[in-house]
Amino acid sequence: MMVSDGKKLGLFLLFTPFALWIGLLIILPHVGMFILSLKEKVAPRVYEYGLDNYINFIQEPIYWNTLLRTGVMSLLVTVLTLLIGFPVAYYIAKIAGKRSKGALFLLCLIPLWVSDLIRAFGWILLLRETGVVSKSLQSVGLIDTPIEFLYNDATVVMGLIYTVVLFMIVPLVSTLDGMDNEMIEAGYNLGGSRLTVLRRIIVPYAMPGIVAGCIVVFMLTAGSYLTPILLGGKNSSWFTEQIYDQFITRYNWESGAAFGFVLLTFTSFVVWAGLRLSGQTLSSTVAKS
Amino acid sequence: MNTSEFDLQCENLTKHFASVRAVDGVSFDIPAGTFFSILGPSGCGKTTLMRMIAGFESPNSGDIKIKGKSVLDTPPNKRNVKMVFQHLALFPMMNVYENIAYGLRCNGASKSVIKTKVADVLERVALPDVAKREIHQLSGGQKQRIAIARCMALDPDVLLLDEPLGALDLKLREAMKIELKLLQHQFNTTFVYITHDQSEALVMSDHVAVMNEGKFEQIGTPQELYHEPVSAFVAGFVGDANRWSGTVSAVHDGRVQFTTAQGLTLNGINKGDAHAASDTVSAFVRPEFIKLSDANLTNTNTTAGNNNEGHNSISGRIDSLLFNGANSRLLVRVDSNELIEADVTLTGGLNDPKAGENVTLVWPHEQTMCF
Numbered sequence A: 001m002m003v004s005d006g007k008k009l010g011l012f013l014l015f016t017p018f019a020l021w022i023g024l025l026i027i028l029p030h031v032g033m034f035i036l037s038l039k040e041k042v043a044p045r046v047y048e049y050g051l052d053n054y055i056n057f058i059q060e061p062i063y064w065n066t067l068l069r070t071g072v073m074s075l076l077v078t079v080l081t082l083l084i085g086f087p088v089a090y091y092i093a094k095i096a097g098k099r100s101k102g103a104l105f106l107l108c109l110i111p112l113w114v115s116d117l118i119r120a121f122g123w124i125l126l127l128r129e130t131g132v133v134s135k136s137l138q139s140v141g142l143i144d145t146p147i148e149f150l151y152n153d154a155t156v157v158m159g160l161i162y163t164v165v166l167f168m169i170v171p172l173v174s175t176l177d178g179m180d181n182e183m184i185e186a187g188y189n190l191g192g193s194r195l196t197v198l199r200r201i202i203v204p205y206a207m208p209g210i211v212a213g214c215i216v217v218f219m220l221t222a223g224s225y226l227t228p229i230l231l232g233g234k235n236s237s238w239f240t241e242q243i244y245d246q247f248i249t250r251y252n253w254e255s256g257a258a259f260g261f262v263l264l265t266f267t268s269f270v271v272w273a274g275l276r277l278s279g280q281t282l283s284s285t286v287a288k289s
Numbered sequence B: 001m002n003t004s005e006f007d008l009q010c011e012n013l014t015k016h017f018a019s020v021r022a023v024d025g026v027s028f029d030i031p032a033g034t035f036f037s038i039l040g041p042s043g044c045g046k047t048t049l050m051r052m053i054a055g056f057e058s059p060n061s062g063d064i065k066i067k068g069k070s071v072l073d074t075p076p077n078k079r080n081v082k083m084v085f086q087h088l089a090l091f092p093m094m095n096v097y098e099n100i101a102y103g104l105r106c107n108g109a110s111k112s113v114i115k116t117k118v119a120d121v122l123e124r125v126a127l128p129d130v131a132k133r134e135i136h137q138l139s140g141g142q143k144q145r146i147a148i149a150r151c152m153a154l155d156p157d158v159l160l161l162d163e164p165l166g167a168l169d170l171k172l173r174e175a176m177k178i179e180l181k182l183l184q185h186q187f188n189t190t191f192v193y194i195t196h197d198q199s200e201a202l203v204m205s206d207h208v209a210v211m212n213e214g215k216f217e218q219i220g221t222p223q224e225l226y227h228e229p230v231s232a233f234v235a236g237f238v239g240d241a242n243r244w245s246g247t248v249s250a251v252h253d254g255r256v257q258f259t260t261a262q263g264l265t266l267n268g269i270n271k272g273d274a275h276a277a278s279d280t281v282s283a284f285v286r287p288e289f290i291k292l293s294d295a296n297l298t299n300t301n302t303t304a305g306n307n308n309e310g311h312n313s314i315s316g317r318i319d320s321l322l323f324n325g326a327n328s329r330l331l332v333r334v335d336s337n338e339l340i341e342a343d344v345t346l347t348g349g350l351n352d353p354k355a356g357e358n359v360t361l362v363w364p365h366e367q368t369m370c371f
């Protein structure tokens, strides 16, 4: 009995900071937001509880179109990030030598040392009408008039990939690192072609890392604000802009809170669907990568 | 001789990594259906040799032939040589059935063929009921057999095994040794087995190659390696032996008389290159050839020497007795303060030697192998 009591106490002490963090910084604000989102203004300083904010969202096509667009674009970014990140992670984990591995990994971390804002301005510096790319293309003679590379979807997607690719590479490298080279060789030895080995052995083995990376990347992308605004301008129509708009421009906190909840529900649903489709569970992916 | 009698032939294979000569001019022929072992200490190039045969490394020079045909230009996935890896490399994300079916699928076998082949090979490794199990639900020995079954389902010309028992505990190793030999008999396929454990190689193999620093020192049956080693390395590596190094004092007729650094004078026969007086020699004597002399000899001959005709004899005191049933061993500290190992049969009677007794060790000159 004593032992298990001691264990319980230890567990309790270990768990307390975690519980406080979850409770104070995650659950409490969300409960507050949720309550807020159910309120509606009927007259100045007079509030009623109801689902009006949510009904508003559904009735206004601009809102849910923006949400769908954000979802689709985020999925696109996730897929492209996976396609770019996988070969890079494979190279770092399996092909690069022991010594260059660390250096390459560090190289991937460098973008993280610079703040989001500075990074986005870096892109702007390169891509705007009077920017480096446009100027140099002109001087080479490939184009006659300056071109604006900013404020289109492609730029937004590229900027987002750049921001989040690291979060794909890290879990992928760690799962691929745990894969014994023998396994890949066994795949060839038993008669598999490159494609077969990739499809039947490497990808299934890396699945937990792939799913974990995709979840993180999707959540980060769907919830990002700075990059779409700065690189896409007003055209980007990212859902986070709508939320910002409600909170700050219109000073309609109730509706903003409702939008926040809609976004949370939507992304959670997409992640759940993704897990179902890939046959993974949240615990298996998080535990393994 | 018809070349296709050999399942696997290597001619003058060489592979170096930068300045390291991992494999250095290795040649051998393996007849069909035999159990061939490559025995050598860690780092001698065994894995490199095997990876060249499987196609994961390409040799700097030399040729590899399977069933008489050179496979140097054949990629690894097209060679009919299958490999059991050191850590088995079973695919953890597939169950047993899928693991075995993988290779068959790669070969384009139909569903029904795969089904019968998997069932058949599982039957042959005596694990008919595990098809639906996940890999982590198997015991160490079962994994081993599934790894072999996965290869054998593809009817390979040669099966390569790279220290597959390395990860198992001692008891299981002993059991798997016999099992592997039986499996080889049953499948009647050529097995090439890599190990650094001489007892594994001796027990299982039809032929053993002893490898050292990238070269083959000797190829022969286990008996030949044990009784007729061609070099000091083989004599020391295969089986237990007492070892001395000394200076030759006289040579005649293939017989060598030499004096060890501690001052023992012993007689032996020349097994390696011919020696002349004042050459240095290494001498080996297997413990089972060293006998305790009978009592009267002990009394008349108390100093080291070779009075007994055709025999070496040394007196000493039993330092300790390593009891292991029929394979018990004496450690005798001789007058020059060296330890000599001698095998004895202990009967449990009063006449058994005991620690602290003075004894004389005797063995024939012919059993002292000099190099």
Ligand SMILES: Nc1ncnc2c1ncn2[C@@H]1O[C@H](COP(=O)(O)OP(=O)(O)OP(=O)(O)O)[C@@H](O)[C@H]1O
Residues within 6 Å of the ligand: B017, B020, B021, B022, B040, B041, B042, B043, B044, B045, B046, B047, B048, B049, B196
């Ligand atoms: N890829 C490589 N690059 C450089 N050197 C290598 C490489 N592979 C092996 N070597 C070197 O070649 C030599 C032989 O290695 P190998 O792995 O064949 O030894 P081994 O006989 O299998 O040893 P062990 O019994 O420990 O497995 C070693 O000196 C090793 O350091």
Ligand SMILES: [Mg+2]
Residues within 6 Å of the ligand: B046, B047, B048
């Ligand atoms: Mg090895």
